[in-house]
Amino acid sequence: MSDLKPALEAVLMVVDEPATEAHLAKVLERTPREVADALRELADEYTVQGRGFELRQVAGGWRYYTRAEHAAAVEAFVLEGQQARLTQAALETLAVVAYRQPVSRSRVSAVRGVNCDGVMRTLLQRGLVEETGAEPETGAILYRTTNYFLERMGLRGLDELPELAPFLPEAEAVEPDSLEGVPSFDPDAPDREDDDDKTEV
Incomplete structure (x- = not known):
C-alpha cells in the first residue's frame, strides 16, 4: 500500500468531482477494498497531522476540501472581497x-x-x-x-x-x-x- 497512497493523492488532486472507490480502483489497478482502506487511512492521517485540508467522502465519492477553520482565509484569497x-x-x-x-x-x-x-x-x-x-x-x-x-x-x-x-x-x-x-x-x-x-x- 506504500505506493497506493501517493497515487491516490495525485489522482485526487486533479479530479473536478468526487471520485468513487470503484473508479479509483480500476484506474490504479487495485482492489476496491485496498483503495477504501487507503483512503480512510489518508483521511485519518491528515486529521492527526492538522493539515489545512481534509479528504472527505461526499456524494458517493472522495475529494479534497479545505478545513472549515480555514474557510475565511480561502474565501479572502478566492473572492477578494466579492460575494459569489x-x-x-x-x-x-x-x-x-x-x-x-x-x-x-x-x-x-x-x-x-x-x-x-x-x-x-x-x-x-x-x-x-x-x-x-x-x-x-x-x-x-x-x-x-x-x-x-x-x-x-x-x-x-x-x-x-x-x-x-x-x-x-x-x-x-x-x-x-x-x-x-x-x-x-x-x-x-x-x-x-x-x-x-x-x-x-
Missing part, C-alpha cells in the same frame, strides 16, 4: 426542492408564496437542481437536487439532510406542506434578505 453567493430567495427555493423532491415549479412557488421561475433557472444553471421526468397528472416538469448539490453541501446522501422539526416555529401552527421557518443550510449563505424576492425574475 446564492441569494436568500435561491436558498429558500433550493431548500424546498431538497425536502420535497421530486417537485414541480408550481409546487415550489406554492410553498414559498411567490413565483420561483427565475430562481429555478438560476439553480439549474448552477447545476444544483435538474429535471427528473414529468408529473403524471399534469405533465409538469419535476425537479430534484443533483450530486453537485450533495458535493457542495458535504453530504453523502439526502438522508443526511437535517430534520426540519427542530427549526419549525413553536408558537404558531405550521401547515405540513409549508417550509416557512426552514433555516438556510448553505454554509456560505449571506445574512440578508433578497430585495428582489417578491418579483423574482
Whole structure:
C-alpha cells in the first residue's frame, strides 16, 4: 500500500468531482477494498497531522476540501472581497426542492408564496437542481437536487439532510406542506434578505 497512497493523492488532486472507490480502483489497478482502506487511512492521517485540508467522502465519492477553520482565509484569497453567493430567495427555493423532491415549479412557488421561475433557472444553471421526468397528472416538469448539490453541501446522501422539526416555529401552527421557518443550510449563505424576492425574475 506504500505506493497506493501517493497515487491516490495525485489522482485526487486533479479530479473536478468526487471520485468513487470503484473508479479509483480500476484506474490504479487495485482492489476496491485496498483503495477504501487507503483512503480512510489518508483521511485519518491528515486529521492527526492538522493539515489545512481534509479528504472527505461526499456524494458517493472522495475529494479534497479545505478545513472549515480555514474557510475565511480561502474565501479572502478566492473572492477578494466579492460575494459569489446564492441569494436568500435561491436558498429558500433550493431548500424546498431538497425536502420535497421530486417537485414541480408550481409546487415550489406554492410553498414559498411567490413565483420561483427565475430562481429555478438560476439553480439549474448552477447545476444544483435538474429535471427528473414529468408529473403524471399534469405533465409538469419535476425537479430534484443533483450530486453537485450533495458535493457542495458535504453530504453523502439526502438522508443526511437535517430534520426540519427542530427549526419549525413553536408558537404558531405550521401547515405540513409549508417550509416557512426552514433555516438556510448553505454554509456560505449571506445574512440578508433578497430585495428582489417578491418579483423574482
